[in-house]
Amino acid sequence: MARPVKKSTRPCDDPRLDYKDLETLSKYVTPQGEIHARRKSGYCSKCQRQLKQAIKRARHVGLLPFVG
Amino acid sequence: MNLYEGMFLLDNNVVREDWNNAKGTATGILEKHGASISTARRWAERSLAYTIKKRNRGTYLLVHFEADPGSIEIIRRDLELNETVMRYLLLTAEEVPEGESELHEAELSAEFSVPEPPEDHVVDSDEEEEEGGSSEQPAEEAKPADGDAPAKEEATTEEAPAAEEAATEEAPAAEEAATEEAPAAEEAATEEAPAAEEAATEEAPAAEATESSEEQTEEKSSEEA
Numbered sequence: 177m178a179r180p181v182k183k184s185t186r187p188c189d190d191p192r193l194d195y196k197d198l199e200t201l202s203k204y205v206t207p208q209g210e211i212h213a214r215r216k217s218g219y220c221s222k223c224q225r226q227l228k229q230a231i232k233r234a235r236h237v238g239l240l241p242f243v244g
Numbered sequence: 245m246n247l248y249e250g251m252f253l254l255d256n257n258v259v260r261e262d263w264n265n266a267k268g269t270a271t272g273i274l275e276k277h278g279a280s281i282s283t284a285r286r287w288a289e290r291s292l293a294y295t296i297k298k299r300n301r302g303t304y305l306l307v308h309f310e311a312d313p314g315s316i317e318i319i320r321r322d323l324e325l326n327e328t329v330m331r332y333l334l335l336t337a338e339e340v341p342e343g344e345s346e347l348h349e350a351e352l353s354a355e356f357s358v359p360e361p362p363e364d365h366v367v368d369s370d371e372e373e374e375e376g377g378s379s380e381q382p383a384e385e386a387k388p389a390d391g392d393a394p395a396k397e398e399a400t401t402e403e404a405p406a407a408e409e410a411a412t413e414e415a416p417a418a419e420e421a422a423t424e425e426a427p428a429a430e431e432a433a434t435e436e437a438p439a440a441e442e443a444a445t446e447e448a449p450a451a452e453a454t455e456s457s458e459e460q461t462e463e464k465s466s467e468e469a
Contacts, residue, residue: 233333235293237251238293239292239293242294243294
């Protein structure tokens with residue numbers, strides 16, 4: 177019997193990633209400050225790019241570390 | 245003319261002397277090159293993730309402004325030369341976010357006062373907790389916590405407006421969620437209701453029986469007395 181397709185609960189349904197939203201961004205970096213891989217973040221490629229951009233912007237203005 | 249969002253990291257030493265002066269240096273550069281400021285407000289004062297220009301803390305100024313795309317390059321050059329602005333980030337924006345103009349107006353009112361920035365070595369308390377919780381580094385790293393208590397106070401006062409903002413933003417979403425859930429909840433209720441009634445009817449005689457037996461025993465005991 178075919179299992180019912182599990183509906184995606186991945187966060188890319190509504191990312192709205194902003195470099196000022198540190199609460200969200202800090203979930204997607206390791207303790208050392210590295211950006212989570214896509215398989216860990218669960219984001220699609222489009223959202224992963226947004227995440228990357230947002231984290232890099234936050235780093236530039238000193239909100240997130242380059243190296244933890 | 246395009247709408248831009250600018251984030252400026254300002255030197256706390258200048259902010260400590262006069263906030264409006266520090267704000268004016270950033271907005272002044274924009275206006276000098278023909279930009280018209282829509283909103284400009286103090287976003288936060290916090291400890292930096294890494295040392296920038298030998299400073300460990302800084303005040304963030306968030307500005308939305310309209311400017312000619314050609315002037316941005318010149319604005320960038322001026323910002324680089326300015327020493328009050330330690331870092332800047334200029335992005336195009338589609339619109340001024342909701343609530344931003346209210347916060348801008350609030351800052352213009354006479355009642356607004358900028359809290360004194362803490363000393364440069366003070367580390368924000370929430371960040372320390374994060375470091376302590378998630379990092380596997382030895383405790384030596386987290387030791388310089390002399391100014392812990394004042395930093396905590398500062399953090400709470402600073403975060404208050406942000407929290408309000410978040411609350412207003414989340415409110416409609418919560419309402420939507422509630423309305424979406426409501427029918428589902430009703431369905432569940434109707435499904436459960438008959439079952440509950442059945443259960444009640446089943447239990448009821450039994451309950452009555454026990455009650456009556458209790459009454460009888462009570463009566464007996466009273467008679468005996």
